Amino acid sequence: xxxxxxxxxxxxxxxxxxxxxxxxxxxxxxxxxxxxxxxxxxxxxxxxxxxxxxxxxxxxxxxxxxxxxxxxxxxxxxxxxxxxxxxxxxxxxxxxxxxxxxxxxxxxxxxxxxxxxxxxxxxxxxxxxxxxxxxxxxxxxxxxxxxxxxxxxxxxxxxxxxxxxxxxxxxxxxxxxxxxxxxxxxxxxxxxxxxxxxxxxxxxxxxxxxxxxxxxxxxxxxxxxxxxxxxxxxxxxxxxxxxxxxxxxxxxxxxxxxxxxxxxxxxxxxxxxxxxxxxxxx
Amino acid sequence: xxxxxxxxxxxxxxxxxxxxxxxxxxxxxxxxxxxxxxxxxxxxxxxxxxxxxxxxxxxxxxxxxxxxxxxxxxxxxxxxxxxxxxxxxxxxxxxxxxxxxxxxxxxxxxxxxxxxxxxxxxxxxxxxxxxxxxxxxxxxxxxxxxxxxxxxxxxxxxxxxxxxxxxxxxxxxxxxxxxxxxxxxxxxxxxxxxxxxxxxxxxxxxxxxxxxxxxxxxxxxxxxxxxxxxxxxxxxxxxxxxxxxxxxxxxxxxxxxxxxxx
Numbered sequence: 001x002x003x004x005x006x007x008x009x010x011x012x013x014x015x016x017x018x019x020x021x022x023x024x025x026x027x028x029x030x031x032x033x034x035x036x037x038x039x040x041x042x043x044x045x046x047x048x049x050x051x052x053x054x055x056x057x058x059x060x061x062x063x064x065x066x067x068x069x070x071x072x073x074x075x076x077x078x079x080x081x082x083x084x085x086x087x088x089x090x091x092x093x094x095x096x097x098x099x100x101x102x103x104x105x106x107x108x109x110x111x112x113x114x115x116x117x118x119x120x121x122x123x124x125x126x127x128x129x130x131x132x133x134x135x136x137x138x139x140x141x142x143x144x145x146x147x148x149x150x151x152x153x154x155x156x157x158x159x160x161x162x163x164x165x166x167x168x169x170x171x172x173x174x175x176x177x178x179x180x181x182x183x184x185x186x187x188x189x190x191x192x193x194x195x196x197x198x199x200x201x202x203x204x205x206x207x208x209x210x211x212x213x214x215x216x217x218x219x220x221x222x223x224x225x226x227x228x229x230x231x232x233x234x235x236x237x238x239x240x241x242x243x244x245x246x247x248x249x250x251x252x253x254x255x256x257x258x259x260x261x262x263x264x265x266x267x268x269x270x271x272x273x274x275x276x277x278x279x280x281x282x
Numbered sequence: 283x284x285x286x287x288x289x290x291x292x293x294x295x296x297x298x299x300x301x302x303x304x305x306x307x308x309x310x311x312x313x314x315x316x317x318x319x320x321x322x323x324x325x326x327x328x329x330x331x332x333x334x335x336x337x338x339x340x341x342x343x344x345x346x347x348x349x350x351x352x353x354x355x356x357x358x359x360x361x362x363x364x365x366x367x368x369x370x371x372x373x374x375x376x377x378x379x380x381x382x383x384x385x386x387x388x389x390x391x392x393x394x395x396x397x398x399x400x401x402x403x404x405x406x407x408x409x410x411x412x413x414x415x416x417x418x419x420x421x422x423x424x425x426x427x428x429x430x431x432x433x434x435x436x437x438x439x440x441x442x443x444x445x446x447x448x449x450x451x452x453x454x455x456x457x458x459x460x461x462x463x464x465x466x467x468x469x470x471x472x473x474x475x476x477x478x479x480x481x482x483x484x485x486x487x488x489x490x491x492x493x494x495x496x497x498x499x500x501x502x503x504x505x506x507x508x509x510x511x512x513x514x515x516x517x518x519x520x521x522x523x524x525x526x527x528x529x530x531x532x533x534x535x536x537x538x539x540x541x542x543x544x
Contacts, residue, residue, distance in 0.1 A: 001444060006453050007372045014365035014424075015380065021421045022383045025398030032401060086297050089290045108301050110524040112482045114498050115517040118505065119304035122311065122318040122514070129307055132321030160304065163297070192286070214389075221391020224484060228505065238393045245397065245489075255397070262394050269389060 029262070033255035041249055051256035061240070061257065068236040071155055072219040076166075076212045078159045083167035083211065088200075091174040092182075102171065109164045117228045120157045124148040124229065149231025157225045162218065166211035173207025174200070206276050213272045217265050237261065305521070312514035330515040340516065343500035350416050350496055351480040355473050357420025362427020362472065363465070369428070370435045388425040392485025395422055400489040411492035418490045419483060423476040430468040438464055467535070474531040478524055 034047045055061045086105065090098055108116070123129045124147040131143040147153065177200060185195040223238035230236070237257060244254030311318055315325025334340065365384055369377070387395045399418045403410060438461070446456040484498040491499055497520075501513060 001440075001447060002371055002453075010364050011368040011372045011374070014361050014368055014384075017361055017421070017424075018365070018380060018383050021399065021402070021417065022386065025395075025402040026386075028401040028405065029394070029398050082297050082300070085290055085293045089294045093287060093290065104298065105301065107525075107528075108305065110478065110528055111305055111521050112498065112517065112524075114482070114484055114501055115308065115520060116304060118501070118509075118513060118517065119308040121505075122509070123304060123307060125319055127317075128319040129311070129321055132319055136321045160300065163301065217389065218391055221393050223393055224488075224502075238391065241393060241397070242488075245400070251401075255401075258394055258397055261391065265390060265394075 026262075029255045029258050032251055033259050035252045037250050037252060043251060051250075051252045054253060055256055055260065061237075064235065064240055065237045065260070067151070068220055068238075071151060071158070071234075071236060072216045074155050075158045075162060075219045076216045078155070079163045079166040079215050080170075080208065080212055082159070082163050084170055084204075084208070087167055087171040087174050087207075090171060091177075105164050105167050105171075108160075113161060114224070116161055117157055117225050120153065120160065121148065121229050124153050124156075148229055149234065151230070151234045153229040153231075154226050154234040154236070157229050158219050158222060161225070162215040165218070166215050169210040169214075170204060170207040173204045177203050205279055209272050209276055209279075213268060217268065220265070221261055308514050309518045309521070312511050312518045314511055314514075318509050318511050318514060330511040333512050334515045334519075337512070340497075340500060343495045343497045346412055346494055347481050347497040350412060350419060351477045353416045354419035354423055354480045355476050357416070358423040358427045358476050359469060359473055361420070362424045363431055363469070365424060365428045366431035366435055369432055384428050385425050387422040388429075392422075392483075393489075396486040396489035399486065403490065409492065410490055412494055412496075414490040414492065415487050415496065418486045419480045422483075422486055423479065426476055426479075427469075427472045430472040431465060434465055434468040470534055471531065474527060474534075478527055481520075 032043075033051055034049070036044050036046060036048065036050050038044050090101055090105075094101060121128075125131070126143045126145050126148065128148065130147065131140070134140045135143070181199055182195055185199050190198065220236075221238050222236065223242050226234050226236045226239050227242075230239075238261070241254045241257050241261075244250045244257070310323055312330055313326045313328070314320075314323040315327045315329065316323070369381060369384075374380075396418070399414070399421070400410075403414050408414060442460050442464075443456055446460045447453075451459065482498060483496075484502060487496055487499055488502075495503065497516075501516065504513060
């Protein structure tokens with residue numbers, strides 16, 4: 001029922017826009033990663049693998065990447081540990097207040113990302129709220145300087161930021177489980193534990209996967225929280241990219257690292273996607 | 283089991299504490315005369331709010347942010363509608379790639395998309411300004427508009443458009459009189475979401491910034507210079523503003539859904 005002219009007129013603009021402002025830019029990262037910088041700081045369009053070679057030969061990059069993956073993994077696990085029981089509690093044991101308690105978990109998502117990072121900075125700092133409190137209560141005499149500017153601060157801040165993100169899909173999965181499935185399981189004599197382990201948990205796996213991928217990917221690529229609360233020991237891979245595009249001026253190397261992050265993320269997403277599909281087919 | 287339930291309740295209470303404690307502290311210390319840290323808060327005062335209202339640089343950043351958010355909503359909604367219509371009605375080679383590309387900025391860390399856009403602007407010799415941020419936000423948030431509108435289109439019965447076309451209306455009239463009224467809810471919902479996200483966006487803007495700051499970037503640059511409760515005060519105001527926006531969008535959604543299901 002739609003003519004060719006109609007189809008062209010609706011698709012022309014979005015296709016052009018997406019090609020120029022999404023497709024081309026991503027390709028440009030790839031191209032830039034094969035170029036190099038001359039000794040007088042000019043971008044040279046010669047094609048080689050020198051940036052990737054640097055990534056492999058200089059152990060610093062591998063180390064920072066590994067640290068970032070470790071932080072991202074920790075944040076994901078912590079967020080799951082916090083969000084899953086809460087989602088379970090809201091879906092199965094809390095019928096009356098469910099709706100507004102749910103809203104209450106979502107609400108912090110609307111507090112600016114930057115503001116939440118900043119809040120942790122004021123809490124954990126050497127003359128921050130927590131140290132003030134500890135000294136006021138005479139638990140410590142000296143301010144604890146290791147709280148801020150550490151991987152610990154990064155993990156804490158990012159867990160705070162991403163717990164609601166993990167909660168959302170897990171809750172969606174749990175809330176959609178028909179209650180009569182649980183009744184059937186109980187009637188057939190299964191214990192609470194067995195009902196959870198054999199009925200509820202398997203049905204919530206897609207939610208867990210979606211939530212944890214989201215948290216992992218976004219943490220892995222984060223550069224703002226590490227810069228705010230991480231200090232030198234909490235720097236992550238994206239901070240390296242930022243500095244290579246700034247003061248260190250080496251766009252090809254920065255692009256090469258960005259390509260590695262991109263590749264990691266896309267691989268992870270497609271693996272999870274395939275697994276999720278397989279799981280829901282069962 | 284009873285025992286388990288107690289643990290579960292305790293765990294949930296603690297999580298609410300964890301989620302809200304930093305926000306509460308932030309708001310409390312916006313009234314603290316003694317700076318952003320220390321305990322207990324002393325000399326409670328409105329001074330930081332008073333300072334805030336006289337801070338021209340900050341208000342300029344607020345104004346910039348609103349302008350950027352409005353313009354990006356415009357771009358994202360119009361292109362998102364077209365992209366959703368395209369995905370819904372047009373078959374072409376590379377459609378799967380097109381779909382992936384539209385959604386990619388939603389899933390990728392902001393740094394990748396920010397960098398990618400920076401490269402194209404620099405290589406095309408476009409000087410960075412609020413306009414590049416608007417183009418960036420508009421492009422990133424097409425993903426949200428497209429997803430919402432596409433799922434609404436799938437629920438629409440094709441018979442309405444068919445009837446309109448059969449009765450002699452052209453495509454243009456059919457879109458505005460038949461399709462568009464059915465899309466008002468997803469358009470409003472995604473518009474409000476994009477508006478709030480754009481106000482808060484920093485990872486992409488970070489790379490596309492020219493000389494004029496948006497609010498998050500203004501705060502970001504102040505964080506390096508040493509911090510005062512003025513930042514707490516402005517954060518509190520942003521929080522309240524998001525709350526209002528959230529309530530409005532919730533109410534709107536309720537009203538729309540009540541009307542559509544008689």
